Amino acid sequence: SAVISQKPSRDICQRGTSLTIQCQVDSQVTMMFWYRQQPGQSLTLIATANQGSEATYESGFVIDKFPISRPNLTFSTLTVSNMSPEDSSIYLCSVALDKYSPLHFGNGTRLTVT
Amino acid sequence: ELKVEQNPLFLSMQEGKNYTIYCNYSTTSDRLYWYRQDPGKSLESLFVLLSNGAVKQEGRLMASLDTKARLSTLHITAAVHDLSATYFCAVDQISNTGNQFYFGTGTSLTVIP
Numbered sequence: 001s002a003v004i005s006q007k008p009s010r011d012i013c014q015r016g017t018s019l020t021i022q023c024q025v026d027s028q029v030t031m032m033f034w035y036r037q038q039p040g041q042s043l044t045l046i047a048t049a050n051q052g053s054e055a056t057y058e059s060g061f062v063i064d065k066f067p068i069s070r071p072n073l074t075f076s077t078l079t080v081s082n083m084s085p086e087d088s089s090i091y092l093c094s095v096a097l098d099k100y101s102p103l104h105f106g107n108g109t110r111l112t113v114t
Numbered sequence: 115e116l117k118v119e120q121n122p123l124f125l126s127m128q129e130g131k132n133y134t135i136y137c138n139y140s141t142t143s144d145r146l147y148w149y150r151q152d153p154g155k156s157l158e159s160l161f162v163l164l165s166n167g168a169v170k171q172e173g174r175l176m177a178s179l180d181t182k183a184r185l186s187t188l189h190i191t192a193a194v195h196d197l198s199a200t201y202f203c204a205v206d207q208i209s210n211t212g213n214q215f216y217f218g219t220g221t222s223l224t225v226i227p
Contacts, residue, residue, distance in 0.1 A: 096213055101162070106156065
């Protein structure tokens with residue numbers, strides 16, 4: 001398994017500001033993903049964070065709004081830019097250790113935008 | 115776009131009863147995963163089903179996969195209060211950039227003493 005540390009665990013931010021969420025994994029992983037989970041809802045894939053190249057974004061998510069960095073195989077950041085109340089959600093970092101293994105999740109970042 | 119649907123969305127059941135949660139997905143995949151999420155917590159992996167006909171059991175939970183029907187089931191036997199949680203199924207697709215996992219709508223289970 002993998003131990004995933006996500007920071008911050010929660011934050012309250014003002015409209016128009018940006019927040020960067022960090023995800024640190026205790027081992028090298030190829031596949032790293034960022035998800036969003038709104039209260040009482042399912043998980044929506046934001047993007048796949050690729051090491052050494054640009055992230056691959058899902059429909060409805062764009063790099064200008066959710067820039068992602070993946071400088072090495074153990075670390076990634078997700079920035080939520082120019083926030084609005086609609087961005088209030090839980091953001092989850094996850095990794096897959098190999099092609100057939102399940103996702104392992106960080107504890108999430110609970111973001112509230114006022 | 116891959117769609118993953120679960121049925122029911124909400125389930126309230128008495129202790130000791132049996133029930134099944136269904137997971138349907140819209141496109142071909144040979145791999146399906148079940149997760150559990152407790153309130154305010156992250157997701158915990160329960161089962162990994164990697165082929166048609168796969169069946170996995172852990173305690174009072176049993177998961178199965180029918181890839182031809184694009185259907186997975188999570189069967190609960192003699193429910194206990196500790197099983198109260200939200201259960202998600204997820205399907206992965208392989209693309210040029212690797213695996214991408216898509217989650218079902220979730221089933222919120224409440225087991226009543």
